[in-house]
Amino acid sequence: MAANRSRDDEPRLAKPVDETPTRRLATLRREARHCRRCPLWRPATQTVSGVGPAAARMLLVGEQPGNQEDLEGLPFVRPAGILLRELLDEARIDVATVYLTNTVKHFKFERRGKVRLHKRAPASEQAACRPWLAAELDRLRPEVVVALGAMAAQTLFGSGFRVTVERGR
Template identity: 65%
Template sequence: MALRAKVRSAPRAPASAVPFAKPVEGEIPRAGLRQLRAMAADCRACPLWRDATQTVFGEGPARGGVIVVGEQPGDEEDRSGRPFVGPAGRLLDQALSEAGLDRSELYLTNAVKHFKFERRGKRRMHDRANAHEQQACRIWLAAQWLRLRPRLAVALGAMAAQTLFGASFRLTRERGRWKDLDARTRALATWHPSAILRAPAPTRQLRLRELVRDLRALAAAMRELRGESD
């Protein structure tokens, strides 16, 4: 009930206000990032909140013009409340550095805001959010999108890419290609760092190079937006 009260007290926008290929359910709350974070912390739209430590909402500059969307938080993210601080986050930081970028320039978030896992003894092993859980959480990504009004977006992994581009999108075919989401925003999709970490050694090195190449394309697009030359 707390979530409903807070959403009703905030201005709302129709689901069509964001250029996602996958639908957003309900009207999107419009508020500052701090208020949205507090609202999302009370979300009970799917069962994931019951076992997760906290909502992992997102972080970064509100006016940077760039959003990077991952899939869902892992164990270290769940404990800290911050996105991309575990092994995948450290690999992302490495790739960003090689591409000439710093994470402080980017707004980082995930398509799903709670850690989903299964227990194996004392360990909490990552489990992919199902379609219902992804759908329930999409309203928070939409709310972030409306607040940030990004000019550039990068989707890390298939879950984020299909949210933006549709269920038929395939990373193996369309990775690294800029696409217009609407008149304002261009987006591309690339490998999620966790998928790189899981890949066998030869594939891991290839995908890491491709991730860095795609992030360099992002860096070039950011310079273009700022009116800087190479």
């Protein structure tokens, strides 16, 4: 099977030496649009890359885009995005200073009639997206990384991480 894969199936995670962090993130977003590492790209509307300033000191990692994120091409638009922005505001953190991304870059769903219902991406699809998150971390080098959800935490800390066990630590 691997012998039949074309070079276009592999992610292009170039690491330009002389680009500014902002240009390096823009390059990464362009490269992610052509990702074919797993089958999620086929039914999805588009790749949902991270957004925020290249100088962000804080990176918030969600699990995977939802229907609205897939349609708009941006992470955390609604309803989770609305709640996240309210909580950031309450904590006196300006969302414009934070980089927002997800562990999985395409919307995984199950169609029920005209409705697309969220479905959790399996481990293989999560693993296929890890190079993109790793590249974002490499380019940003944030001081603080916050995992929003079990999938995000397991991506960052390993598959043995359990929110129920680690909560409060």
